Amino acid sequence: MKVVISRLNLYTMVVIPIFMLFLNNSRVDKTQVDKLDKKAQEIREGKAKLRICHITTAHPCFDIRIFYKECKALADAGYEVYLVARHDKEEVVDGVHIIPLPKVRNRVERMFFLVNKAFEIALKLNADVYHFHDPEFIPKALKLKRLGKRVIYDAHEDVPRQIMSKPYLKGFSREIFSKVFEIYENYAARKFDVVITATPYIRDRFLKLNPNTVDVNNYPLLDEFTSVCDWDKRNNDICYIGGISKGRGIIELIKALEFVDTTLHLAGGFESRELEEEVKKLDGWKKVRYYGFVDRAKVRDILCSVKVGIITLHPEPNHIMALPNKMFEYMAAGLAIVVSNFPLWEEIINKSGCGLSVNPLDPEAIAQKIRYLLENDELARKMGEHGRKWIFENYSWGKESEKLKEVYKNFNSFIEVLA
Incomplete structure (x- = not known):
């Protein structure tokens, strides 16, 4: 039906x-x-x-x-x-x-x-x-x-x-x-x-x-990120904020949590009730803090409380050449980021030095990248600083x-x- x-x-x-x-x-x-x-x-x-x-x-x-x-x-x-x-x-x-x-x-x-x-x-x-x-x-x-x-x-x-x-x-x-x-x-x-x-x-x-x-x-609206929380005051956690669907990689991300010790701060609406029920049955869900839809103030609070932002969209025709707003917001908030290994996105992270790319269809590979950043705190901090500087110099609303x-x-x- x-x-x-x-x-x-x-x-x-x-x-x-x-x-x-x-x-x-x-x-x-x-x-x-x-x-x-x-x-x-x-x-x-x-x-x-x-x-x-x-x-x-x-x-x-x-x-x-x-x-x-x-x-x-x-x-x-x-x-x-x-x-x-x-x-x-x-x-x-x-x-x-x-x-x-x-x-x-x-x-x-x-x-x-x-x-x-x-x-x-x-x-x-x-x-x-x-x-x-x-x-x-x-x-x-x-x-x-x-x-x-x-x-x-x-x-x-x-x-x-x-x-x-x-x-x-x-x-x-x-x-x-x-x-x-x-x-x-x-x-x-x-x-x-x-x-x-x-x-x-x-x-x-x-x-x-x-x-x-x-x-x-x-x-991004840079006025929202003129000041952010000190790195040392952040939790050793990760986040994803945005629409939640299979095409945006939610299944692989939750499965990746099985292989890494962290908490995922998740905000946004599920594409369907059936998908929400399916995702919540996965073993990795117990490491998720889910907020549902949130306003701009809460978005900023979440971004300023974690160290790594995730955006692992599937390699679909409409995604490969996209410029997701959330990627730029992660960078403006000073997060290190893990993104899908699309050529355009890899060009951005290579120019800015803000994060790592990964095969978005491989949960264990996603977990490996997350774990690497969380275990190398000084490297992740520098990536966050580089991304934030690059955004303020190049990409502003x-x-x-x-x-x-x-x-x-x-x-x-x-x-x-x-x-």
């Missing part, structure tokens, strides 16, 4: 949206020209701000990239920022107006009901720019374009390659779904005003389709936020020209 539902999820994301392209009228709403002209005059006279609406139906409201980085950066820059996302109430947090979406029971309900609800709310907000974060919203984003709106697609993942890693798709069906979605996404990307990507690798793919493509990388604000400055200038 679970496999059937998962395939239905993919069907709703790939097949139905493509069919809808042929049903919708592509004419632009002529009244939008008059609205833009009026808004342009108000902006010019200082009577109005550019109204921005961020939309997510798949991510949590306080997602690190969406809320803490992008929405807050734009609100701090003086824009009128709204976030349509799953939440329990309407409120303003750090200058961001949160418009709540209701809870849903499953992904199919999310892709049908929640996407439609988000679109209805977005239209009522009558924003100047719509910035959406989930591929399941693409059909509605195209509809916004047909209504004369300006739309930004924020591509967090390389979805066609992500589909190739879905465990419930076997053999040739993966290739079919991946190719069909890529054709559809490529079509849509050409229509949007701007495509923002989370990595240079994804940027290069979309640049071939839309010249208005820019990478806004998921580098401050630089990336300037890219984001430049995109919106261009929108602002365009609207002012209309006046």
